[in-house]
Amino acid sequence: MSRVQHYRKTLVTIGAVIAAGLGAAALALSTAGANAEEPSGGGDFDAQIIGGDPAAEGQFPWIVALADASDPSFNYCGGQLVEQDVVLTAAHCTEGSDPADVVIRHGGTDITRTEVYEVAEIVVADGYDGATMANDWALVKLAEPIAGAATVPLADADTKDWGTLTVAGWGTTETGSGSQDLLHVDVPYVTDDECAGAYGGEFDAASMICAGDLEHGGVDSCQGDSGGPLVSADGVLVGVVSWGHGCAEAGKPGVYANVGLLHGDITAALAAL
Structure with a gap:
């Protein structure tokens, strides 16, 4: 089946793909679903x-959003704190991205009121396959822990x-x-x-x-x-x-x-x- 129909659930626009470093492949897959x-x-x-x-506030206290460091108002993926300084997310959200290009938003349900945190390191799963989407996970290490933040088991x-x-x-x-x-x-x-x-x-x-x-x-x-x-x-x-x-x-x-x-x-x- 065409990979145009099998798309990743990443929110993108043409300019945002370039800015976030997600690449042309992510654009082709993501925009296919936009017209559904x-x-x-x-x-x-x-x-x-x-x-x-x-x-509700506090319902998902460990949830985060991945955003473009050059425009933190553009959040394109989600994630969750598994440690106070580590986010688990999808590999296709981070593949090809430099840590300096990504920030993490956390701290409430209104995305415009969340705090912005810098990223120090990105680790994509060794077995990740962007063609098949197998092993689609990655870890994002924050520059500093979020003091007092909840983590998800x-x-x-x-x-x-x-x-x-x-x-x-x-x-x-x-x-x-x-x-x-x-x-x-x-x-x-x-x-x-x-x-x-x-x-x-x-x-x-x-x-x-x-x-x-x-x-x-x-x-x-x-x-x-x-x-x-x-x-x-x-x-x-x-x-x-x-x-x-x-x-x-x-x-x-x-x-x-x-x-x-x-x-x-x-x-x-x-x-x-």
Whole structure:
């Protein structure tokens, strides 16, 4: 299947791609989804990040946004603090970027009121494959710790039935631009077999996990949410927003880096920072 249809959930414009150092490949993949029709939704899961519910202050105290250092008002990806000076995000959000080109925004649900933090180092997963999106995770080391900041616990096993999960971010809304307010939505876990049925060989069961309303669509992460969290009901980080065909389309769930499966690699990289 064409990689034009299989796009990364990174919020981009032509100028912003150049400024953020994401490269022409990310532009081709990301803009393909920008013209997707807005899903109608339905079923039991009737909210969505596209026009979804605002998060309460403190609901995701560890969530961050990646922004362009030359224009910190442009945030293009999400992430989460796994240590007070380390962010876990998607590899495709950082691939080819110099630490001096990226800043981290943290400290509230209104992105315009968050604080800006400088980046010292970026570590992309050794097994990351930009063509297949396998092992789509990276670590971003801050120049200084964020004193008192909360961190999110990582799933340490590949649980096969997570039930209802939650995804959050400042990504695309129904207006076609990013949201100023942090939004969140509940999404049902999708089994490996179901996800393989939806995406065929594009789904890598060794590094990915899926969530979304297969029958009705209408709930999903979207452009600009890449790198952000997929969390369980008890607040454990299950996945990192990675890719999908369109946003919230029936039969095409969101695909995430599977933190439970990748736990050993992530913690080893953390220890080496």
